[in-house]
Amino acid sequence: xxxxxxxxAFGGVQGVHAHPSKxxxxxMTFGLFLPEEAEHGPVPLLWYLSGLTCTHENAMVKAxxxxxxxxxxxxxxxxxxxxxxSEVPDDPSYDLGQGAGFYVDATEAPWxxxxxxxxxxxxxxxxxxxxxxxxxxxxxxxxxxxxGGHGALTLAMHHPDRFAAVSAFAPIANPTESDWxxxxxxxxxxEDEAAWRLHDASILMAERGFPGPVLIDQGTEDEFLELxxxxxxxxxxxxxxxxxxxxxxxxxxxxxxxxxxFAEEHxxxxxxxxWGAEA
Amino acid sequence: xxxxxxxxAFGGVQGVHAHPSKxxxxxMTFGLFLPEEAEHGPVPLLWYLSGLTCTHENAMVKAxxxxxxxxxxxxxxxxxxxxxxSEVPDDPSYDLGQGAGFYVDATEAPWxxxxxxxxxxxxxxxxxxxxxxxxxxxxxxxxxxxxGGHGALTLAMHHPDRFAAVSAFAPIANPTESDWxxxxxxxxxxEDEAAWRLHDASILMAERGFPGPVLIDQGTEDEFLELxxxxxxxxxxxxxxxxxxxxxxxxxxxxxxxxxxFAEEHxxxxxxxxWGAEA
Numbered sequence: 001x002x003x004x005x006x007x008x009a010f011g012g013v014q015g016v017h018a019h020p021s022k023x024x025x026x027x028m029t030f031g032l033f034l035p036e037e038a039e040h041g042p043v044p045l046l047w048y049l050s051g052l053t054c055t056h057e058n059a060m061v062k063a064x065x066x067x068x069x070x071x072x073x074x075x076x077x078x079x080x081x082x083x084x085x086s087e088v089p090d091d092p093s094y095d096l097g098q099g100a101g102f103y104v105d106a107t108e109a110p111w112x113x114x115x116x117x118x119x120x121x122x123x124x125x126x127x128x129x130x131x132x133x134x135x136x137x138x139x140x141x142x143x144x145x146x147x148g149g150h151g152a153l154t155l156a157m158h159h160p161d162r163f164a165a166v167s168a169f170a171p172i173a174n175p176t177e178s179d180w181x182x183x184x185x186x187x188x189x190x191e192d193e194a195a196w197r198l199h200d201a202s203i204l205m206a207e208r209g210f211p212g213p214v215l216i217d218q219g220t221e222d223e224f225l226e227l228x229x230x231x232x233x234x235x236x237x238x239x240x241x242x243x244x245x246x247x248x249x250x251x252x253x254x255x256x257x258x259x260x261x262f263a264e265e266h267x268x269x270x271x272x273x274x275w276g277a278e279a
Numbered sequence: 280x281x282x283x284x285x286x287x288a289f290g291g292v293q294g295v296h297a298h299p300s301k302x303x304x305x306x307m308t309f310g311l312f313l314p315e316e317a318e319h320g321p322v323p324l325l326w327y328l329s330g331l332t333c334t335h336e337n338a339m340v341k342a343x344x345x346x347x348x349x350x351x352x353x354x355x356x357x358x359x360x361x362x363x364x365s366e367v368p369d370d371p372s373y374d375l376g377q378g379a380g381f382y383v384d385a386t387e388a389p390w391x392x393x394x395x396x397x398x399x400x401x402x403x404x405x406x407x408x409x410x411x412x413x414x415x416x417x418x419x420x421x422x423x424x425x426x427g428g429h430g431a432l433t434l435a436m437h438h439p440d441r442f443a444a445v446s447a448f449a450p451i452a453n454p455t456e457s458d459w460x461x462x463x464x465x466x467x468x469x470e471d472e473a474a475w476r477l478h479d480a481s482i483l484m485a486e487r488g489f490p491g492p493v494l495i496d497q498g499t500e501d502e503f504l505e506l507x508x509x510x511x512x513x514x515x516x517x518x519x520x521x522x523x524x525x526x527x528x529x530x531x532x533x534x535x536x537x538x539x540x541f542a543e544e545h546x547x548x549x550x551x552x553x554w555g556a557e558a
Binding site for chain 1: 286287288289290293346498500528531532535536537539540543
């Protein structure tokens with residue numbers, strides 16, 4: 001692992017690090033905020049998964065999470081959204097290939113050689129983090145935005161023992177019924193739609209739910225509402241009696257201004273789940 | 280004036296607007312955050328001046344000021360750092376020409392035709408703001424970073440009746456003695472150094488001071504300390520008995536992570552000066 005940058009922030013350190021990834025067969029870059037408490041011992045970890053076209057950097061500089069993570073003593077990791085590099089397959093469209101990994105393990109050519117974000121996030125990157133930083137692997141929580149909200153919800157529902165809570169801003173909530181999903185699942189996972197269902201948050205919510213709390217925030221002026229299909233997830237949450245909240249915010253759109261506006265509440269939500277009665 | 284974007288943020292609106300500028304003889308773009316209170320009447324205005332290479336956008340998306348402005352009911356304007364466009368003179372270096380207006384009115388060719396940021400910020404942009412938005416022109420305050428800290432301090436000390444307070448992150452504090460200053464003043468203002476002294480915050484502090492409070496934050500790991508010369512300003516502030524604070528923060532550098540780490544305190548500092556006993 002090599003460190004690309006370190007900036008003091010909110011009493012802690014915002015770092016950017018790169019490491020060779022066996023799973024993705026390329027170098028992967030991530031951002032990691034460590035609060036001051038990490039100088040003295042392991043701290044809980046909040047995963048932040050980003051949306052289409054993003055790298056590790058967008059949320060790291062625009063979402064405004066670090067200040068609240070510092071207040072609660074949490075680390076925040078900002079992974080990239082796909083494998084990268086000239087050796088890695090790509091597509092001219094913004095919503096397939098590099099920057100659009102969709103948090104699945106691709107099984108189809110040409111993608112299957114590198115596009116294994118599911119295994120990268122569940123197996124390889126956790127090992128890199130715990131080996132190199134003061135991270136308490138028994139205390140993890142997860143959130144994301146748009147494609148990253150899809151990733152956070154599906155990862156959490158498949159790993160209910162790993163994450164204390166899950167939250168999402170404007171998640172791609174029902175990708176098996178959306179052009180943000182069908183195109184990518186067909187490319188990455190093939191034509192058998194049974195495999196797609198394991199990566200649809202609304203279906204997983206209906207079939208499994210999540211043992212911890214779930215927080216979903218959506219803006220009424222989101223320019224991608226038709227693609228996100230929040231109604232499918234809201235309906236599934238209510239039908240399942242899922243503990244948590246689905247909130248619709250008047251006037252907010254799909255941008256980082258929406259995320260930063262509610263960042264404090266999301267971090268507090270995770271911190272309370274992570275710290276439990278200590279909070 | 281035309282509106283390029285509007286995003287709901289922290290209960291208010293983050294807008295980006297462009298207008299034809301007579302002073303700069305080109306179209307100028309600015310960001311303006313309006314808190315929810317502006318829906319009901321005029322609100323105080325905080326000016327944020329950015330540093331070298333920045334446009335209106337950098338601080339708007341990275342400094343984390345809006346959340347605190349929303350809390351205190353302040354508008355924040357993010358002007359560009361220079362005139363822009365293919366008709367506007369430029370220089371291949373990053374620290375002269377477009378993106379590097381240095382907040383002066385150039386008197387020398389080829390710059391004098393467009394590079395009039397001093398008059399733009401003191402005369403033209405205030406008129407645009409008060410004509411189009413619910414801004415209380417009797418309640419203004421000003422802050423900035425690096426070159427923008429230089430701008431904020433020099434503008435404030437020349438307009439002591441206009442600004443309730445002034446603050447700066449890592450300002451170019453003594454440009455007449457720095458390569459961030461001598462090069463630009465020679466280009467924009469000519470060889471007579473008497474003109475330069477009117478745009479040097481440390482000299483102005485020694486000669487005039489500021490009637491309101493002054494807050495300066497500087498990081499010990501700032502990669503540009505030799506160019507910023509904070510010691511000149513700290514010395515002048517102390518010698519003048521200037522009410523305010525000069526703070527040196529261990530480990531912080533020149534980045535937006537430094538700014539966002541102390542954004543809350545800077546906005547509160549201005550809000551208290553603007554709202555006075557109401558705060």
